[in-house]
Amino acid sequence: MITCQYCTPEWLEQGKKSFDANPSLRESLKTLSKKMCYKIKADPAWGIDRDIIFGAFFEKGQLMKLAFFSEDAARKEGDFILSATPQEWKKLLRKENKFVIDFMKGHVKLEMGGLPGVLAIAPHADKIVNAITQVPLQFPDEMSPEELSTYRTYMNSFRDSLGV
Numbered sequence: 001m002i003t004c005q006y007c008t009p010e011w012l013e014q015g016k017k018s019f020d021a022n023p024s025l026r027e028s029l030k031t032l033s034k035k036m037c038y039k040i041k042a043d044p045a046w047g048i049d050r051d052i053i054f055g056a057f058f059e060k061g062q063l064m065k066l067a068f069f070s071e072d073a074a075r076k077e078g079d080f081i082l083s084a085t086p087q088e089w090k091k092l093l094r095k096e097n098k099f100v101i102d103f104m105k106g107h108v109k110l111e112m113g114g115l116p117g118v119l120a121i122a123p124h125a126d127k128i129v130n131a132i133t134q135v136p137l138q139f140p141d142e143m144s145p146e147e148l149s150t151y152r153t154y155m156n157s158f159r160d161s162l163g164v
Contacts, residue, residue: 018134030061039083047152080113099125
């Protein structure tokens with residue numbers, strides 16, 4: 001299977017394809033109908049010069065949309081915006097940490113949406129992580145200096161073209 005760089009269009013595209021090809025993922029999330037957006041806080045050392053948001057929109061277990069969003073679009077279209085550092089998201093996506101624990105500790109912050117709603121989807125957190133990590137990921141701290149430089153340039157380029 002192809003390895004994708006974290007927080008790139010290729011990751012989201014491959015993630016959606018992998019999800020759609022796996023009926024057991026849809027079945028495991030069949031009671032989930034929410035539009036969640038995730039903000040990755042800027043960290044220039046990781047090649048992320050500005051905050052970036054991606055969203056995973058589910059309807060009865062179907063992954064309807066896995067895409068990047070501008071801040072305005074995330075606020076208009078999403079039910080929630082959760083934010084954290086890229087290092088925190090890495091720990092969650094690599095299943096080293098648990099969402100509920102990190103949320104309660106304040107490592108993941110709720111920027112938009114109600115606390116009861118987030119707590120209602122919390123039981124689905126591990127399944128959501130599993131759904132969006134079907135593709136192996138390379139994170140910026142795993143890149144050589146040359147790869148990181150190329151990653152930063154690519155990230156700034158696709159963000160400008162997508163308006164995110």
